[in-house]
Amino acid sequence: MKWTHLVIHHTGAEEKGARQVREYHRRLGWKDVGYHWLIERDGRVVPGRPPSMRGAHCLAGGMNHKALGVAVIGNLEVRAPHPAQTAALEELAARLVAEYRISVAQVLGHREVPGAATACPGRYLDLAALRGVLARPETLYLVQAGAFRERDRAEQLASELREQGFDTWIAVR
Ligand SMILES: [Zn+2]
Structure with missing residues (x-):
């Protein structure tokens, strides 16, 4: 897999945790949860399907074939992400951008993908701020x-x- 994009989602629901999302996606008959990573309410990053596996998170733009998918658990159309979730998303995205050499301009919210008709990842997830953080040189430990x-x-x-x-x-x- 050659990952050129990173697509950010929210789950749109207040699941208890990544396990519940995974069980839901498996019940849909999917091989595994559709995202590559999930960020729980306390900021814990839980691996979803492995990055060696094509995603099942964004049909628009053929993104399942070219984008890693990260989902923040919650409905971020009605609430802001918890600070721990924002911090975890910034760290994870920074790591992925570096590891897969993804350009910051290709870090997209689901709704920003041309052809996607969705509010995902919700109005309270500040995508411009996320890209701003990623564009800043920073130290990762x-x-x-x-x-x-x-x-x-x-x-x-x-x-x-x-x-x-x-x-x-x-x-x-
Ligand atoms: Zn989405």
Whole structure:
């Protein structure tokens, strides 16, 4: 997958957490939750479907084939995101933009995708502010968990951490 865009969503409902969204999407017959990441009310970032899998979050513009999808849990058409959610979204988006070399101009709210007829991610999610943060050079503090000469061992640790709910990725140096 070559990810050139990042599309931001809200779930539009006040689900208890990422698990509930995942169960809902699975009941629709989908392979997994449609987003690649979900941001819970307390700012916890929960991995959705893996980034190696095509998204199921934005048909418009062919975005399922070219965009990673992140969803903030809640109805942000009626309330503002919690500060922890805004902070988590900024951190996650900054990391994804850097890791996948996505241009800040291609970080879009769902409704900004040409052809999308939706209010998503809600009027209270400030997309211009998000892009403003991303355009600013900033320091990111990454936590490294291990370094291996064999990819298999790295994958093993990464999957163990993922099972524990950590958002994990492998960087090659
Ligand atoms: Zn959406």
